[in-house]
Amino acid sequence: MSLVLGLNTYHADSAACVIRDGRLIAAAEEERFRRIKHWAGFPTQAIAYCMKEAGAGLGDLDAVGINRDPRANLLRKVRFALARRPDTALLFDRLKNARAWSSTEEKLEAAMPGQRLRVRIDQIEHHMAHLASAFLVSPFEQSLILSVDGMGDFSSACWGVGRGSEISVDGRIFFPHSLGIFYEAMTQYLGFTHYGDEYKVMGLAAYGKPRFVREMRQIVRLDPCGTFALDLNYFRHGREKLDYAWNDCAPNSGRLHTEALEALLGPSRHSDEPVAERHKDIACSIQAVYEEVFFALVNSLYESHHLDRLALAGGCAMNSVANGRLYTNTPVRKLYVQAAAGDAGGAIGAAFLALQRHAPSNGRTFRMDHALWGPSFSDIELGTLLEQNDEVLADRRCSRTLVSDDVALCKQVARSIADGKVVGWFQGRMEWGPRALGNRSILGDPRRADMKDILNVKIKRRESFRPFAPSIHREAVTEWFETDDDVPFMTQVFQIRAEKRPLIPAVTHVDGSGRLQTVTRDTNPKYYQLIEAFAELTGVPILLNTSFNENEPVVCRPEEALDCFIRTGMDALVLGNWIVERKPGVG
Numbered sequence: 001m002s003l004v005l006g007l008n009t010y011h012a013d014s015a016a017c018v019i020r021d022g023r024l025i026a027a028a029e030e031e032r033f034r035r036i037k038h039w040a041g042f043p044t045q046a047i048a049y050c051m052k053e054a055g056a057g058l059g060d061l062d063a064v065g066i067n068r069d070p071r072a073n074l075l076r077k078v079r080f081a082l083a084r085r086p087d088t089a090l091l092f093d094r095l096k097n098a099r100a101w102s103s104t105e106e107k108l109e110a111a112m113p114g115q116r117l118r119v120r121i122d123q124i125e126h127h128m129a130h131l132a133s134a135f136l137v138s139p140f141e142q143s144l145i146l147s148v149d150g151m152g153d154f155s156s157a158c159w160g161v162g163r164g165s166e167i168s169v170d171g172r173i174f175f176p177h178s179l180g181i182f183y184e185a186m187t188q189y190l191g192f193t194h195y196g197d198e199y200k201v202m203g204l205a206a207y208g209k210p211r212f213v214r215e216m217r218q219i220v221r222l223d224p225c226g227t228f229a230l231d232l233n234y235f236r237h238g239r240e241k242l243d244y245a246w247n248d249c250a251p252n253s254g255r256l257h258t259e260a261l262e263a264l265l266g267p268s269r270h271s272d273e274p275v276a277e278r279h280k281d282i283a284c285s286i287q288a289v290y291e292e293v294f295f296a297l298v299n300s301l302y303e304s305h306h307l308d309r310l311a312l313a314g315g316c317a318m319n320s321v322a323n324g325r326l327y328t329n330t331p332v333r334k335l336y337v338q339a340a341a342g343d344a345g346g347a348i349g350a351a352f353l354a355l356q357r358h359a360p361s362n363g364r365t366f367r368m369d370h371a372l373w374g375p376s377f378s379d380i381e382l383g384t385l386l387e388q389n390d391e392v393l394a395d396r397r398c399s400r401t402l403v404s405d406d407v408a409l410c411k412q413v414a415r416s417i418a419d420g421k422v423v424g425w426f427q428g429r430m431e432w433g434p435r436a437l438g439n440r441s442i443l444g445d446p447r448r449a450d451m452k453d454i455l456n457v458k459i460k461r462r463e464s465f466r467p468f469a470p471s472i473h474r475e476a477v478t479e480w481f482e483t484d485d486d487v488p489f490m491t492q493v494f495q496i497r498a499e500k501r502p503l504i505p506a507v508t509h510v511d512g513s514g515r516l517q518t519v520t521r522d523t524n525p526k527y528y529q530l531i532e533a534f535a536e537l538t539g540v541p542i543l544l545n546t547s548f549n550e551n552e553p554v555v556c557r558p559e560e561a562l563d564c565f566i567r568t569g570m571d572a573l574v575l576g577n578w579i580v581e582r583k584p585g586v587g
Contacts, residue, residue: 002359003056004063005047006351008343009104011068011152012038012195012251015344016046017373017432018054019351023366024137026053027373027432029344032556038195039553041248042104044111049375051112058108058115065122065354066104067129067346073154076174080154122354126152126346127314128167133349134311135162137368138336142309144301148294149314149342150180157314159297161305165356165364170304176238177230179293180316182220185235185256186286190279191269195251202321203466205287206511208280215264216289226300228293234261275465291322295329308333313349317341317491318434320515324493327483337491339371339433370523371437371489374430377558382575385558396566397583406526407533409577414533416581417445417543421571422458424548426561427526431554435490436547437517438471438527440554440561442570444506444544446470451506451544458569459550467515470496470507471545473531474518480504480542481516490517506544517545 006017017027026049031037033045051057104121124132130147142163149156156178160169173179183198192200219234232238234257242254262268269279298310310332312323317337326332338345348368355361379402386393386400393400403409417423427439436442442459444451452468469490470480478484482495493515501508508514521528535541548555550568555561558575565573565580573580 002062002355003054003060004065004351004355005050005061006347006349006354007043007047007064007066007104008345008347008350009042009066010040011246011343012040013340013342013344014039014041014043014046015340015347016043016050017347017351018050019355019366020054022355022361022364024348024368024373026050027340027348028375028430029340029432031553032374032430035553035560036250037553038251039249040246040251042107042111047108047111058112058117061117061119063119063122063354063358064108064117065124065129065350065352067124067126067343067350069123069125069153071123072125073174077154080175122350122357124350124353127155127158127172128169128353129346129349130313131158131160131162131167131169131311131349132353133345134313134317134336134338134341135167136165136352136364137338137348137366138311139367139369140309140311140334140336142307143336144298144305144307144310144332146297146301146310146312147314148179148297148316150184151175151178152343156180157297159301161307162311165361170301171227173227176232176235177228179220179228179290180314181235181237181256182230183286183290183316184253185261186282188253188255189257189261189265189268190283191271191273193271195253199318200463200466201283201286202319203463203509204275204280204283205321206284206509206513207465208277208282208284210285210288211281212265212285213288216285218264219261220289220293222293222296226296228296234258234264275463287321290319291325291329294319294322295326298326298330298332302331309336310334311336313338313341313345315342320491320493321513323491324513324516335485335492337489338368339431339435339437339489341491342434344433369488371431371433371435372429372439372524373432375556376429377576379576379578382558382578385562386575386578386580389562392566393580398580399583400578400580403577403579406529406577409574409579410526410530410533412579413572413574414530414537416572417443417534418537420445420448422455422569424561424565424570424573425527425530426548426555426558426573426575430556433489435517436545436554437488437490438519438524438545440548440556441545442548444468444546446504446507446542446544447538447540449505455546460546461551467509468507468544468546469515469517470504470542471517471519471527471531473528473535473541474520476541477516477518481514483516485516485518487516487518488520488523490515492516503540504542507542
């Protein structure tokens with residue numbers, strides 16, 4: 001028996017996971033418990049949940065892995081400091097951050113009062129944790145491996161090959177050059193200033209034309225060998241201390257670009273300024289050049305190993321638009337992106353590598369083919385919550401009904417969706433990663449052209465240019481999409497077949513694409529059954545799926561789901577087998 005705790009901490013998307021005998025049994029991001037998006041700090045509540053799910057205490061752990069090693073790339077750090085002579089405040093900030101990591105053992109024991117940790121914490125280099133988080137849980141026996149993000153342990157990209165249980169690294173790109181920082185800086189320039197807003201640029205890019213590609217190629221320059229470098233005249237992060245906030249808070253990044261960027265592209269957009277055609281064109285150009293560099297990295301890696309499988313990780317692995325174009329721009333034919341490909345996922349990579357250090361195995365026994373690793377709640381617990389809120393529900397003229405049979409439940413809910421109702425769907429274990437994948441989802445009818453507007457007005461209150469995703473039966477993919485791929489974690493965007501686009505306008509983006517989520521009966525039987533019931537009514541094996549939240553982290557507990565339902569314009573809430581419905585005409 002072996003029990004290993006994995007952590008992503010002192011960084012955005014703090015998270016914890018636990019693996020037993022080489023198999024994942026629980027994983028969750030701290031933001032879901034704290035209710036603060038991308039929460040950065042020490043993930044005490046995620047740790048408590050994982051240890052409870054394991055039925056264990058700190059003294060039962062055989063290893064603890066953490067996805068950062070301050071000693072990594074030390075020579076590079078020293079050489080950079082000597083050559084560049086950055087702001088002393090920047091160096092002091094880095095040293096202070098490194099000291100925080102040295103107190104991890106004490107913080108872990110403080111988070112679990114009365115318990116003692118009997119093992120030392122394994123510090124795993126950031127990108128090794130990323131690579132392991134993708135490859136070691138993938139379906140591939142051997143594959144190319146690539147990690148691309150903003151920055152971690154003084155590097156921003158790392159690549160190589162995975163075989164069996166082994167990971168070998170071919171090369172890296174070091175600070176201050178970073179494809180992730182390029183995209184983040186340009187996201188800020190476009191007026192999207194919250195941490196993690198890059199997905200807004202991806203959505204906006206489809207509305208523009210690549211008129212600024214030449215300028216973008218000045219900002220990030222592709223090398224003949226397939227790597228890249230930033231023109232540092234346009235960036236602040238390599239020479240001065242920025243106003244970062246990473247400890248016990250919502251993460252915040254200071255302005256990354258210099259005045260030289262505005263001299264090149266014109267004035268940056270203020271967050272309250274309307275989005276103009278120029279901004280759309282810049283977004284399109286950012287995405288186009290990001291893809292050029294990304295595909296060049298992959299093509300160069302392919303030339304070294306001639307493997308057509310790729311396990312991809314790091315924050316940039318969440319660029320689902322680029323991921324969907326990978327097959328047409330590189331020789332790669334199969335892609336695996338773990339559900340939490342960003343920094344949260346590093347907890348899983350750290351856990352598996354820590355296990356390897358302490359208990360080397362003869363092979364891999366686990367594949368992550370679903371993302372349902374968070375807390376769950378019984379129908380008894382859900383019924384008790386609704387009973388405690390009877391007066392609140394009555395005041396809002398809401399009824400509640402228990403439908404014990406899953407088949408009958410799915411048929412009733414499918415009928416509501418087909419009738420144009422917006423349904424909050426709260427089931428089973430919470431998803432791991434940033435996407436709602438059918439257990440903490442808001443669902444709608446993809447056939448309704450007005451459904452995007454309904455959702456944005458009633459619930460999401462977000463930018464109109466952001467698309468909603470289609471969840472589809474895996475066996476129906478080729479009929480509706482120009483691909484035949486497994487995409488269980490909504491990490492790739494593909495073109496919807498031209499003849500099908502008029503049938504599902506609510507999930508068809510302006511460029512004819514959709515961010516695909518494939519659903520199988522084995523991995524999520526209840527959600528599959530709901531899509532099946534909807535298909536029987538409409539002939540469309542697809543539901544519009546968006547995350548169950550309103551400008552907050554995705555709901556974790558039923559109390560949050562009920563609160564979101566009450567304060568928004570959702571028509572119905574399904575908590576397990578309980579259905580709560582508003583009477584017609586009640587907002």
